[in-house]
Amino acid sequence: MEWEIKPGTRWFELNLRELFSYKDLLLRLVRRDFLMLYQQTLLGPVWIILQPLLTVFTYILIFDLIIGIPTNGIPPFLFYLTGITIWNLFADIFTGLAGTFVNNINIFSKVYFPRMIIPLATTLLHFSRILIQLLLLIGVILFYYFSGKLVIKPETWILAVIPLLLTGFIALGCGLIFAVFIAKYRDLMNLLQLLVRLLLFVSPVFFAVSLVPERLRWIINLNPLSPLFELFRYALVGEGTFSIPGILYSSCAAIVLLLGGIVLFNKKADTLVDVV
Amino acid sequence: MPNPILEVSNVSKIFRLNRQGAGSLRQDLKRAWLRAIGKKSTFFGEEEKANKSAKEIRALDEITFNVEEGEVLGILGHNGAGKSTLLKILSRITRPTTGIVKGRGKISSLLEIGTGFHYELSGRENIFISGYMLGLKKQDIHKKFNDIVEFSGVEQFLDMPVKYYSSGMYVRLAFAVAAYLEPDILIIDEVLAVGDAEFQRKCMGKMKEASTQKGRTILFVSHNMQAISNLCSKAMLLQRGKIIATGLPAQVINQYLHSFKTQDWKQEWRQGEGPGNSFISMQSVEIVPQLPDGQSHIDIRTGLSVRFRFYNHTDNIMLSTGLHLFTMADECIFDVCSPSVLHKKGFIEGECLVPGNFLNDGSYYFSIIFVKDTSQPLFYFEQCLRFDVEDYRENMAWYGKWRGYVRPAFTFNLRAAQ
Numbered sequence: 094m095e096w097e098i099k100p101g102t103r104w105f106e107l108n109l110r111e112l113f114s115y116k117d118l119l120l121r122l123v124r125r126d127f128l129m130l131y132q133q134t135l136l137g138p139v140w141i142i143l144q145p146l147l148t149v150f151t152y153i154l155i156f157d158l159i160i161g162i163p164t165n166g167i168p169p170f171l172f173y174l175t176g177i178t179i180w181n182l183f184a185d186i187f188t189g190l191a192g193t194f195v196n197n198i199n200i201f202s203k204v205y206f207p208r209m210i211i212p213l214a215t216t217l218l219h220f221s222r223i224l225i226q227l228l229l230l231i232g233v234i235l236f237y238y239f240s241g242k243l244v245i246k247p248e249t250w251i252l253a254v255i256p257l258l259l260t261g262f263i264a265l266g267c268g269l270i271f272a273v274f275i276a277k278y279r280d281l282m283n284l285l286q287l288l289v290r291l292l293l294f295v296s297p298v299f300f301a302v303s304l305v306p307e308r309l310r311w312i313i314n315l316n317p318l319s320p321l322f323e324l325f326r327y328a329l330v331g332e333g334t335f336s337i338p339g340i341l342y343s344s345c346a347a348i349v350l351l352l353g354g355i356v357l358f359n360k361k362a363d364t365l366v367d368v369v
Numbered sequence: 370m371p372n373p374i375l376e377v378s379n380v381s382k383i384f385r386l387n388r389q390g391a392g393s394l395r396q397d398l399k400r401a402w403l404r405a406i407g408k409k410s411t412f413f414g415e416e417e418k419a420n421k422s423a424k425e426i427r428a429l430d431e432i433t434f435n436v437e438e439g440e441v442l443g444i445l446g447h448n449g450a451g452k453s454t455l456l457k458i459l460s461r462i463t464r465p466t467t468g469i470v471k472g473r474g475k476i477s478s479l480l481e482i483g484t485g486f487h488y489e490l491s492g493r494e495n496i497f498i499s500g501y502m503l504g505l506k507k508q509d510i511h512k513k514f515n516d517i518v519e520f521s522g523v524e525q526f527l528d529m530p531v532k533y534y535s536s537g538m539y540v541r542l543a544f545a546v547a548a549y550l551e552p553d554i555l556i557i558d559e560v561l562a563v564g565d566a567e568f569q570r571k572c573m574g575k576m577k578e579a580s581t582q583k584g585r586t587i588l589f590v591s592h593n594m595q596a597i598s599n600l601c602s603k604a605m606l607l608q609r610g611k612i613i614a615t616g617l618p619a620q621v622i623n624q625y626l627h628s629f630k631t632q633d634w635k636q637e638w639r640q641g642e643g644p645g646n647s648f649i650s651m652q653s654v655e656i657v658p659q660l661p662d663g664q665s666h667i668d669i670r671t672g673l674s675v676r677f678r679f680y681n682h683t684d685n686i687m688l689s690t691g692l693h694l695f696t697m698a699d700e701c702i703f704d705v706c707s708p709s710v711l712h713k714k715g716f717i718e719g720e721c722l723v724p725g726n727f728l729n730d731g732s733y734y735f736s737i738i739f740v741k742d743t744s745q746p747l748f749y750f751e752q753c754l755r756f757d758v759e760d761y762r763e764n765m766a767w768y769g770k771w772r773g774y775v776r777p778a779f780t781f782n783l784r785a786a787q
Binding site for chain 1: 376384397457458459460461462463464465466467468469470471472473474478480481484485487489490494497498501502503504506507
C-alpha cells in the first residue's frame with residue numbers, strides 16, 4: 094500500500110513534496126484573491142497605493158500637524174509612508190490569516206488539499222501588494238532626493254529585504270497560530286482587531302524609537318517588530334535606531350514564531366474541520 | 370486473485386458534542402482551571418462524567434472493509450448512518466478517531482458539485498481553481514480544457530462570472546471539471562442528484578465509462594437505489610455507524626428497504642407518564658402506513674394514517690387538534706385542523722389520513738397541537754413522529770432528486786391541438 098490515513102498528524106510531520114505538488118493551486122489562489130480584492134470597486138488596484146497614501150495623510154494631520162511628533166529631519170510624508178508600508182505588510186498578513194479556517198470551512202469540509210496552501214496564498218498576495226507599494230515608496234524617496242530635502246544612500250537599500258522578510262515571517266507565524274485558535278474559539282476574532290491596534294502603538298510606525306524615553310524603551314524593544322521597522326527605515330531613508338542584538342532578537346522571534354506556527358497549524362489542520 | 374486498492378481497518382469516528390461550536394473558550398478555561406486545582410469530587414465534576422457518554426456520538430463504529438481494484442462500491446444507509454463521515458475520512462477531509470485506512474494510487478473525491486467555485490470569477494478561472502483543488506495537474510487541465518468546456522456546453526459564457534450563469538449551466542460546468550478527473554479511486558457523494566435528465570444521462574455514462582472501460586475504482590453514496598443497482602458491482606449497508614451487510618447490490622438494497630425501523634412509527638406511554646401538561650396527557654401516537662403485502666417501508670405511493678390517543682383533563686371544553694407536517698429542515702408542509710367539538714373529561718382518539726402519491730421522498734416529522742376554543746393553544750407536542758418516504762419510479766431513465774416537497778399524481782395529459 095502506498096499511503097495511509099491515520100487518526101492524527103504527528104507534531105513534526107510536514108509533507109513538503111505534497112505541498113509543492115499543489116503549487117499551481119497556490120498561484121491560482123493568489124491570482125484569484127488579487128482579482129477578488131478589487132472586484133466591483135471603482136478604482137480597482139489603484140487602492141493598493143491609495144490606501145497607504147490616505148493613511149499617511151491622516152497621520153500627517155494627527156501626528157504631525159496636531160500633536161507635532163518630530164520625525165528626526167525626515168519629511169513627515171516619507172517618514173510615515175515607510176512606517177505604514179512595512180506595518181501594513183504585517184497587519185494585512187496577520188489579520189488575513191486569522192480567518193483561514195472560519196472563512197474556508199465550506200471548501201475544507203468538501204475537498205482535501207494541504208491546508209497550508211490557503212495561508213501561503215494570503216501571504217504571497219500581500220507580498221505581491223507590497224512590491225507595488227515599494228515602488229511608490231521609492232518614487233517618493235527619489236522625489237525628495239531630487240528636490241534636495243533628503244540625502245540617500247542607495248547602497249543600503251538592499252538591507253530593506255531583511256526586515257521585509259522577517260516581518261513577513263512573524264506575521265505568517267502569528268497568523269497561523271491565531272488561525273488555529275480562532276477556529277476553536279470564535280471569541281478571539283473580536284480580540285484580533287484590538288491586538289493589532291495595540292501592537293501599532295508599540296511599533297515605531299508613526300514615531301521613531303529614538304524619541305522614546307530611555308526608561309520606557311524596553312517596552313518598544315520587547316516587540317520583535319520594532320528593530321525590523323527601524324532597520325527598514327534606516328535602510329531606505331537613513332534614519333533608525335537599532336542594534337545588532339535587537340536584530341538578532343527579532344530574527345530568533347521570527348524563526349520561533351514561524352516554525353511554531355507551521356507545526357501547530359499542520360498538527361491541528363485536519364482535526365479542526367470537525368470543530369469549526 | 371483479490372487485489373485490494375483500499376483497506377479500511379477498524380475505523381471509528383467519535384464526535385464530542387460538548388467540544389463543538391464557538392464560544393466555548395470560557396468552558397474550556399473553566400475545565401482547565403478545575404483540572405489545574407485538582408477539583409474533582411465536586412458536583413460539577415461528577416455531572417460532567419455522567420454526561421460524557423451522552424455527549425459522544427459514534428458516527429462510525431469499527432468499520433472494516435476492502436475495496437478491490439476496479440470495483441464500483443455503492444454505500445447505502447439512512448440519514449445519520451455514517452455514510453458521509455466515512456467518505457470524509459476516505460477523502461482525508463477529517464481523520465478517524467481510531468483505526469487506519471491504507472490505499473494505493475491517487476484518490477479524488479466529489480462530495481459536492483462545484484467545490485472551490487467562486488461566484489465572482491469567470492467560468493474559465495473556475496475551471497482552473499476547481500480543477501486544481503480536486504487534484505488535477507496543470508498539464509491535465511490544459512490538455513482537457515476544450516473537452517471540459519464542450520462537455521459543459523457553456524462555451525459562449527466562458528469569460529463571464531459564473532454568478533450570471535443559470536443554475537443548470539453552473540452545475541454542468543462544475544460537473545464537467547469533475548468528470549475529467551482521472552484518479553485511481555473516485556469517491557462520489559450524491560452529486561448526481563442535480564441537473565436535468567439529459568445531463569444526468571451524460572454523467573451516468575461518464576461514470577460507467579470510468580468504471581468499465583478504464584477500470585477505475587469508484588465508491589458511490591446515494592439514496593437512489595436504481596442508480597446503485599445500475600452502476601455498482603457491490604453494495605454495502607451502513608446502520609448507526611456499523612456495516613450490517615455487504616454483497617450484491619440487489620440483495621443489499623432489499624435489506625436496506627427492510628431495515629426501516631417500524632418502531633419509530635409508534636410511541637406509547639403508560640398512564641401518567643406520557644408527555645403533556647395540566648390540560649392534556651398523551652397516551653400514544655402512531656403512523657399506520659397502508660402497505661401492500663411484502664413491503665415494509667413507506668414510499669411515495671403509500672398512504673398513511675396518523676393516530677393518537679390522549680387524556681383530556683378539562684370538562685366541557687371546546688377542543689380541536691392540529692397536525693403539522695415538517696421536513697427535516699423544519700419547513701412546514703401542511704397544517705390541518707380537526708373541527709372544534711365540545712368534549713367531556715376523558716380519553717380522546719384522533720386520526721388523520723394522509724393519502725399516497727402526495728409526499729415526495731425525504732424525511733419528515735409530525736407535530737400535534739391541542740387548541741381550546743379554536744384559538745388558545747393548550748399543548749404543543751413537537752416532533753412526535755418521524756418517518757422516511759422512499760422514492761419509487763417506474764420506467765424512468767432519470768435518477769435525479771425529484772423536486773418539491775409534494776409529489777402528487779395529478780392528471781396531466783398532452784394532446785395534439787386542434
